[in-house]
Amino acid sequence: MLTLNVNGQVVTIEASSDVSLLWVLREHLGLTGTKYGCGAGMCGACTVHIDGVANFACQIMAADAANTTITTIEGLSEDGTHPLQLAWIEEQTPQCGYCQSGQIMRAAALIADNPKPTREEIIDGMSANICRCGSYPRIVRAIERAVKEDHHG
Ligand code: FES
Ligand code: FES
Secondary structure, three states: OEEEEEOOEEEEEOOOOOOEHHHHHHHHOOOOOOOOOOOOOOOOOOEEEEOOEEEEHHHOEHHHHOOOEEEOHHHOOOOOOOHHHHHHHHOOOOOOOOOHHHHHHHHHHHHHHOOOOOHHHHHHHOOOOOOOOOOHHHHHHHHHHHHHHHHHO
16 A cells, blocks of 8 residues: 555555556556656656656656655646646647656746746756657747746736
């Protein structure tokens, strides 16, 4: 038995002790917004927040995430209106979309930490997340838009 705090809810699941957090999120909790890309900590498709910090869910044993607060893309906002989600739509950021939950979660942690990042800080802060479709320019623009609109609104 494993108890986790995911998106503000305490959930108890039956899972073996050697299963990754990514697998528990997807298979046990049905939170399929978090993607499996490489399973090796090299792509960022599985990025979630653990105590507010962006982490690769494929590289963390679920058991090690007990006693933390986990947030997935499904829990980033109640209704999809986080400034980044709105900016992502405005900029039509995704292509195939596969990497995008991870990108948004990485970006959310980045701007929570640094609410007014420079373009260089955005590029640097997002470098752990790979996009095979090459949507990087739109990702940067969407983050810049979210920062600007959140600041003024
Ligand atoms: S699936 Fe976790 S980093 Fe690629
Ligand atoms: S949009 Fe296709 S991998 Fe990023």
